[in-house]
Amino acid sequence: MSEPILKVDNLKKWFPVKRSMRQVLNGERTEVKAVDGISFEVQKGEIFGLVGESGCGKTTTGKLIMKLLDSTDGKIYMEGEDVTEITGDALAAHRRKVQMIFQDPYASMNPRFKIMDVLMEPLVIHKVGETREEQETWAMKALEEVKLTPPEEFLSRHPHMLSGGQRQRAATARTLMLSPSIIVADEPVSMIDLSTRAEILHMMRQVQRELGLTYIYITHDLSTARYFTDRLAVMYLGRIVEMGNAGEVIDNTLHPYSKALIEAVCEPVSGKVNRIKEVPIKGEIPAATNIPSGCRFHPRCVYATPECWEQPEPELRDTGNGHMVACRRYEEILEKGDAAMTSEAEF
C-alpha cells in the first residue's frame, strides 16, 4: 500500500477539569479523556468514517486533525510529515490542506456576508490569488462544482436566502476554495431535510471523485456511514473499538459494542411494530473522567468476564482483510451471540 495521506498514531486529547482546593492541594488531577489513544491511517481518495455516540470523541478527533486543538500525546502525520507540533507558517499551510464542513449550515456562515464573501474569506485569510478577478473565477468554479448553478445568481445572495441544502453546498464550496486534499465533514447532513440529504451526499461524493479528495466523515448515523464511507471506525469513550470496510463492519460485526449499536438502529421495513427490540448492552455510557479499568466497555458488555477487567486494555488487532477489533474474546462472543439471536423473543 502506498503512503497514507493521513496517519494518526496513538493520539490523545485530555481536557483538564476544574479542581476543588482540596484536589489541588492533594495534587489530584482529573481529566476528561475525550480521545484516549487512537491510531488509524487514511489513504488518498478514501472516505473514512468515524462513528459513535455523542461524547465518544469523534468530533474531538476531527478537530485534532484540523489542528484546531493541540493533542496531549501521540502523533499526526500528513503525507508522511509529522504535523503534531507545527506552528506559524507550517500550521497555516496545514490548514490550507485540511478543510472542514460543519454540522450546522445556519451557524457556520456569517449572516451579513454574501455567498461571494463567504467563499472569498479563506482566500483573504490565506492570501491566495493574485487579483480579485482570479479569486472570483475560483468562486464561480467552486459553486459549479457543488451544483449551485448558475453561480452568478448565488454569489450575490445572503445565507438566509438559501435553503439548508443549498447552504451546505455553499459550505462545501467554501472548503474547496483552497484546493485542500482532506475534508473533515462533521455531521454534514444531520440537519438537512431527509429528501435533500441523499442529494448532498451524492454531490459530496461526486466532488470527491472529480477532485481526488479524501474525506473524514464524522457521524452518529450508521446508515449514512454505510452508504457514504469506504472504511469506518467505531469509537467508544475515546477509543476505536472496531475498524474496517464499511460493509464488513456492519454486516460481520465483531465487537460487542458495535453489535449493540447496529442492533439499535431502526430500519424502514414493515413487521417490526409488535416486537420489543433486544439491544445487547446494559447501563449508560460512563463519564469520560472515570474510565473503567481493563476493557473500557466491560461494565456495559453483556458478555464480560473477569478476564475483561483484570487484563490490560485490549489493543486493536487485525482479524484479516484489514478488519480490526479491540476485543480479546470476540470469537467466543460471536458464537454465543449467534445462539442468543435465534432465541429472540416475540410478544
Next chain:
Amino acid sequence: MDNILEVKDLELHYFTQKGVVKAVDRLSFHLKKGETLGVVGESGCGKTTMATALLKMPTPPGRIVGGQILLDGDDIMPLSESEIRRRVRWERISMVFQGAMNCLTPVYTIEKQMRETLQQHRQMDKAETAERMRKYLNLVGLSDDILKRYPHELSGGMKQRVVIATGLFLEPKVVICDEPTTALDVVVQAEIINLLKSLKEELGLSFIFITHDLSIEAEVSDRIMVMYAGRAVEIGTNEQIYGPQGSAHPYTQRLLGATPRLHEEVKELSFIPGTPPDLLDPPSGCRFHPRCPVVMERCPHDDVWVREVEPEHMVACWRC
C-alpha cells in the same frame, strides 16, 4: 366506539405579517383505541403544528380556523379554554414535547416539577402525590431516588423518561409524542421506543408518534400518516407503507428511496429534486407537483385530497 380520536377537516393558519400560512390544511384522520399512529414528514410540513392544534394550544400567531376534533366522541372544539384545561388537556390527551432536555426547568428538582402537574389538576395529599410519582417513575424504568435530583444530574435518556412519566401522570387516553427520540443516541433511542411499546400494552394507551425519521416510524407505528406542506398525502397501515408491495404516493416512495439502509449495499440513493415549498406561497393543485417525477397535466390545477384506494389506505394522488 373504535376511534378514540377523530379529526375532521382540521385547519390551522398562522397569521403572519407576510401573509397567511396554511400550516395545517384540511387534515382528517382518526386514531383507534390502543394503536400508535405515526405522523411523518420533513421539517415545516405541519406535524408539530397539528399536535398543538389537538391540544387546542396553537402557538401565536396561529389560530385554529376550522374543523372538528372528536375525543371519544365529544367535539372539543366548542369548549372554552378553562374547560379544556380542566377536562381535556393532560387529563385525556397529553403531549411529550420535542427535546426533553429543554422541557425541564434546570433550577427545580424533578420532584417539584412533577408535583406541579398534580397540584394543578388533582386535590391530593402529600402521601398520595408521592405514591403516584413513585408509581409512574417505576413504570418508565426509573428509581424514585431521582426525585431529589436536578435535571442536569440526569442523562438525556433519563430526562426523556421523566418527561414521559409526567405526560402519563393524569392517566390520559391519548399521548402525543413529538420527536421523543431525536436528540438521543441510538441505544437510548431503542430503549425509549421499547418503553413506549410496553406502556401501550400495559396501560392500553393510544399514541400519536411524530417524527421526521421514517425508519423509527416503521418500528413504532401501527398506522402511518405522511404529511407534506400541511396536508396528508398518504395514510396507511405499517404494512401498506413499508411492506414489500411499496407505498402508493410518489412522495412517500421517494422519501423511502432517499433513506439509507443499514444492511443493504446501496450504490446510489434516490433523492427528491427541489426543496419543500414555502407555505406563504404554496404551489397550486397538488402541493407536491413541482417536485413530483410522475406529474400529470391536471396536477398543477386540481387540488387533491386523500381518498381511500383500498381498505385502510388513503392516498392523495391523481394517479392512484
